Amino acid sequence: MHALSLQPARPKVLLVSFDGFRWDYIYRVPTPSFHYAMKNGVHVRQVTNVFITKTYPNHYTLVTGLYAESHGIVANEMYDPVLNESFSLNKMNTHNSKFWEEACPIWVTNQREGHKSGAAMWPGTDVKIHGVLPTHYMPYNESVPFEDRVAKLIEWFTSEEPINFGLLYWEQPDEMGHLLGPENPLMGATIKDIDRKLGYLISELKKAKLWDVINVIVTSDHGMSQSSSERLIELDQYVSRELYEVIEHTPTVAILPKEGKLEEVYEALANAHPNMTVYKKEQIPDRFHYKHNRKIQPILAVADKGWEIVHNKTDGFLFGNHGYDNTVPEMHPIFLAVGPAFRKNATKQFMNATDLYPLLCHLLGINPLPNNGSLNAVKDILVEGVPGARGADSYSTIKCIKQRMPSSAN
Numbered sequence: 001m002h003a004l005s006l007q008p009a010r011p012k013v014l015l016v017s018f019d020g021f022r023w024d025y026i027y028r029v030p031t032p033s034f035h036y037a038m039k040n041g042v043h044v045r046q047v048t049n050v051f052i053t054k055t056y057p058n059h060y061t062l063v064t065g066l067y068a069e070s071h072g073i074v075a076n077e078m079y080d081p082v083l084n085e086s087f088s089l090n091k092m093n094t095h096n097s098k099f100w101e102e103a104c105p106i107w108v109t110n111q112r113e114g115h116k117s118g119a120a121m122w123p124g125t126d127v128k129i130h131g132v133l134p135t136h137y138m139p140y141n142e143s144v145p146f147e148d149r150v151a152k153l154i155e156w157f158t159s160e161e162p163i164n165f166g167l168l169y170w171e172q173p174d175e176m177g178h179l180l181g182p183e184n185p186l187m188g189a190t191i192k193d194i195d196r197k198l199g200y201l202i203s204e205l206k207k208a209k210l211w212d213v214i215n216v217i218v219t220s221d222h223g224m225s226q227s228s229s230e231r232l233i234e235l236d237q238y239v240s241r242e243l244y245e246v247i248e249h250t251p252t253v254a255i256l257p258k259e260g261k262l263e264e265v266y267e268a269l270a271n272a273h274p275n276m277t278v279y280k281k282e283q284i285p286d287r288f289h290y291k292h293n294r295k296i297q298p299i300l301a302v303a304d305k306g307w308e309i310v311h312n313k314t315d316g317f318l319f320g321n322h323g324y325d326n327t328v329p330e331m332h333p334i335f336l337a338v339g340p341a342f343r344k345n346a347t348k349q350f351m352n353a354t355d356l357y358p359l360l361c362h363l364l365g366i367n368p369l370p371n372n373g374s375l376n377a378v379k380d381i382l383v384e385g386v387p388g389a390r391g392a393d394s395y396s397t398i399k400c401i402k403q404r405m406p407s408s409a410n
């Protein structure tokens with residue numbers, strides 16, 4: 001059909017995220033496509049994502065290898081006190097480049113190294129970051145069907161000047177997980193639908209003769225846990241709403257006290273409820289890697305799994321939520337990797353979500369920027385001698401403008 005097959009195999013990578021696909025959904029109902037990928041690739045059983053376990057922070061971690069405090073997308077809803085500007089996923093106010101430019105995502109580095117990238121709705125890929133957009137991208141529009149997103153990616157991978165790196169995002173099963181709650185038996189239908197979508201992607205890649213030459217990673221940003229009207233923590237019972245503003249919402253609430261009211265708000269909330277842990281910013285545990293950023297607010301209230309923090313019961317709530325402590329198993333995402341670079345029918349017990357970025361750079365043969373991940377930690381899922389990929393020791397000398405150094409273990 002075209003001359004591609006005559007060229008030496010160049011590394012190709014497709015990164016897929018099904019938002020909110022919890023690690024254990026594949027055991028709920030028959031998921032033949034996921035199991036087909038597992039049999040032909042690698043399945044990592046436990047992936048520790050980053051705190052807070054929300055959509056935007058974790059999608060940016062997957063493409064930067066950085067904890068949220070270092071990449072700067074610290075929540076879905078943010079306020080920058082220096083810029084006096086806000087960022088909001090709920091209001092689709094996410095296109096202010098300044099919020100994204102504490103880090104440099106992999107598509108920018110890929111293009112700076114002379115390659116082409118294509119993105120179908122992945123968070124941040126329709127934002128100009130350090131002056132760069134993906135070579136090809138789709139402006140975010142959740143009503144664009146999955147099949148259309150796949151068609152675009154196939155077109156970009158097979159064009160005369162093909163991309164080597166594609167990103168594909170799909171909003172489900174997150175939305176149904178919120179509406180129904182993950183323990184609801186009706187979730188089975190949504191999980192089956194995602195499995196059909198993965199099957200569709202695989203069959204389209206096969207039709208395009210890409211399946212045997214492309215490395216596909218299927219993962220997610222976070223899981224989901226069950227909420228209940230019996231587990232609401234009502235802030236109005238403890239502190240006046242006049243004294244503070246909520247920036248990021250339940251279950252991990254970023255609280256901005258009014259001028260001079262920090263102590264008062266903290267004292268009112270600190271021991272207010274046994275299922276809510278309240279930190280002043282400087283007290284946030286080091287293991288969260290969630291402190292050293294001006295967009296992290298002065299007070300952080302973290303609900304226990306399954307609990308929600310609201311103003312009062314009139315706020316309403318959804319039957320499923322995420323955003324909790326990233327060591328809670330229900331917050332963990334799926335992770336499968338299949339393609340010529342990966343072992344077949346292999347299982348790995350554990351990885352960190354930050355390890356994906358150096359792995360992607362390795363697969364693409366590009367230099368990773370400083371990050372919080374480790375290629376060595378995931379090298380065992382690779383087969384030896386992948387064409388085009390570099391050794392594990394390559395390390396960046398190319399710096400992205402304003403790229404922050406990753407936080408140390410402090």
Ligand SMILES: [Zn+2]
Pocket residue numbers: 020055174175178322
């Ligand atoms: Zn969600």
